[in-house]
Amino acid sequence: MKDVEDIHRPMLNSLQSTSAKMKKIVLSVNAGSSSVKISAYSALFGQAPIQLAEAQISGLTAPPPTLRYTRHGEKVINDEEIKDQKVSTQADAFDILVKALINDNGVPEISSKEDIAYICHRIVHGGDFVRPKLISDETYHNLEKLNDLAPLHNSTSLVIVHRCMSDMPKTTFNIACFDSQFHHTIPEHIRTYPINQDIARNNHLRKYGFHGISYAFITRATAEFLGKKVEDVNIIALHLGSGASACAIKGGKSLDNSMGLTPLAGLPGATRSGSVDPSLVFHYASDVGKLSPASTKDLHISRAEEILNKQSGWKALTGTTNFGTITAALDPSSSDTTSHLSPEEVAKMRLAFDIFVERICAYIGSYYVSLQGQVDALVFAGGIGEKSDRLRAAVVEQVSCLGFGPVDKEANETRVKEELDDSHDVIDITLPNSKKGKRDGREHRVLVCKTDEQFEMARACAEDGEFWR
Secondary structure, three states: OOOHHHHHHHHHHHHHHHHOOOOEEEEEEEEOOOEEEEEEEEEOOOOOOEEEEEEEEEOOOOOOOEEEEEEOOEEEEEEEEOOOOOOOOHHHHHHHHHHHHHOOOOOOOOOOHHHEEEEEEEEOOOOOOOOOEEOOHHHHHHHHHHHHOOOOOHHHHHHHHHHHHHHOOOOOEEEEEEOOHHHHHOOHHHHOOOOOHHHHHHOOOOOOOOOHHHHHHHHHHHHHHHOOOHHHOOEEEEEEOOOEEEEEEEOOEEEEEOOOOOOOOOOOOOOOOOOOOOOHHHHHOOOOOOEOOOOOOOOOOEHHHHHHHHOOHHHHHHOOOOHHHHHHHOOHHHOHHHOOOOHHHHHHHHHHHHHHHHHHHHHHHHHHHHOOOOOOEEEEEHHHHHHOHHHHHHHHHHOHHHOOOOEOHHHHHHHHHHHOOOOOOEEEOEOOOOOOOEEOOEEOEEEEEOOOHHHHHHHHHHHOOOOOO
């Protein structure tokens, strides 16, 4: 079977000389289990993409589904219920979002599907792929095989990839951007599990690492903020959201990531356990080796995977997946929504918060040693990392013995909320003139970064000459 590059080669070569000078429309697609988000960009080869619009449908697993739409940074539709269109799958949601773009007179650059040149798909598990890949039939089938390694993560994205390959114009190219690709630089002694290596190789059992698209953006944004080249930056980055991870980045490249073979390893999350004793699950329930009722013909999910991925984390500890509710409960005077909680319920919230802080700090300490103390900054990102001033303060206080902080209270609680927007990707919350924060002449900064995976995918597309013909 010919690859997609070979099929399009004559047309691509004839247009190559002029194509680089033409603005093209790039869509970045991020499909989750309950939501689909697309961002539309106008881009020139080798230049930073400019966002035109962003649209998201949420509530696929908890109806009614709602639509949010932003044009040129201004909200046009804010969580409006979708009543007149069927939305039962990620593909349905994608179709509605594309129609919304096409029908928006405020985005004249997109008047039909033919105006869309590239669609960048976030694929969580890329296996051994080390860079974005133009999706051919062969590539698609290779990605399907990875579903056994990441059944809860890749399948939703592939639903939309399949829809695009069948329904979008042949002139629209689909590109897979992998969350694991940033971590291909993790050294062998870190990525290897101490198990039989013949079995490990045959079954592709090793640490892959995830949230890589976010970490690529964080690394680039932090380097720019610090006035350094990417290859000169050493940071400990934290992508903290309902799925959370930590990453040691040395010389602009991934040295280690808290996630492993799958995104389950490492830090706990909203419904994930994070790393636990592997034998725990066999004591937890008797049917862990059986397939979950949620499994399908093409998607095999064991009860163990379901328990540790969907029935654990702070949901299991507190009953809520909202980390904002947890932090609000620790200061009841700040929220009417948590004032009714009993002392026992507040204690559960405190336990979940303390566990999260402790696990984060353990990775910071480990990565600090791996980087031999040569750390430019500790960087908080992700929904929780960007929004929870209480978590940032607690983490920095605990790792202050390493030279981080102290945190500037006003910057941490106010400036981040007011200034961390499209014009400020990074905010420094280190207390000015602190005597701490230096080791061997290298200053330890504490930063907050508004990561942007959608932009990072579009940027990778616009800068890659293999795609941009």
